[in-house]
Amino acid sequence: MRGHLWIWALTLAASAGVFAACGSSGGGVATAPHESSTVPSVSSTAAAPAPSSTAPPEDINMTAAMFTNIHRLTKVRHFYVGNLLGHLADALAVANDPKGGVYPVGTIIQLVPQEAMVKRRAGWSPATHDWEMFSLTASATGTTIRSRGAAKTVNAFGLNCASCHSAAESQFDFVCETTHGCAPLPLNDAVIKQIQDADPRPK
Ligand code: HEC
Secondary structure (H helix, E strand, O other): OOHHHHHHHHHHHEEEEHHHHHHHHOHHHHHHHHHHHHHHHHHHHOOOOOOOOOOOOOOOOOOOOHOOHHHOOOOOEEEEEOOOOOOOHHHHHHHOOOOOOOOOOEEEOOOOEEEEEEEEEOOOOHHHHOEEEEEEEOOOOEEEEEEEEEEOOOOOOOOEEHHHHHHHHHHHOOOOOOOOOOOOOOHHHHHHHHHHHOOOOOO
16 A cells, blocks of 8 residues: 555656646747747737627636635624625625625625635526525635535535525625524524634634
8 A cells, every 4th residue: 555655646746747847948849839829819819809798707616725714804793704806895895784785796705614605696596696605624724615506505514504594684695694584593602703713724
């Protein structure tokens, strides 16, 4: 078995070396055939119409590595908000508006390290107000995604996210807090803070 490990280690090291060599010293050779083909494509790009209705809508397809320690997000009351597409100010404006609103695409909201909702493009899932629901495992080495999706996603206890969050009054865009119409969690604020502070991922 040890022999196998060594073979893997050597294979990985060797392929890493090969890729590094391609990126650095191989650059000049690799760009030569490209250059002839980029000349016509540059001129056709210049003639192309300005991006308009044909541009794909902004969206975000999370990978596990995009989740971080929740303390890197912005705390609002007792949950954490971020935006991975540069719309943090808009997201915070909605979070801080007592009348609610629709969160911008790319917003991530977490109450605890193990659950997150992330706003997808408009129309992605009307049943969840376009939120993608995530059940996560957080450890000192990072995040793994246990499950993800829209209306069918369940948390680590097998409870369906949407069945609780859909009780939020519609102007609050699936965000429950304590006053938006959802049944309260059986956790008081002190316990929630303990769970938040125990996020094991690097700050
Ligand atoms: C048993 C019902 C229930 C389930 C199941 C549930 N939640 Fe929640 N969730 C709540 C309630 C209630 C709150 C508000 C708690 C508070 O603020 O004290 C909340 C808070 C949150 C928040 C912070 C923003 C907000 O709505 O207040 C996020 C994000 C969140 N939940 C995501 C999820 C995800 C993702 C899942 C599934 C993986 C999930 N929840 C499962 C009831 C639930």
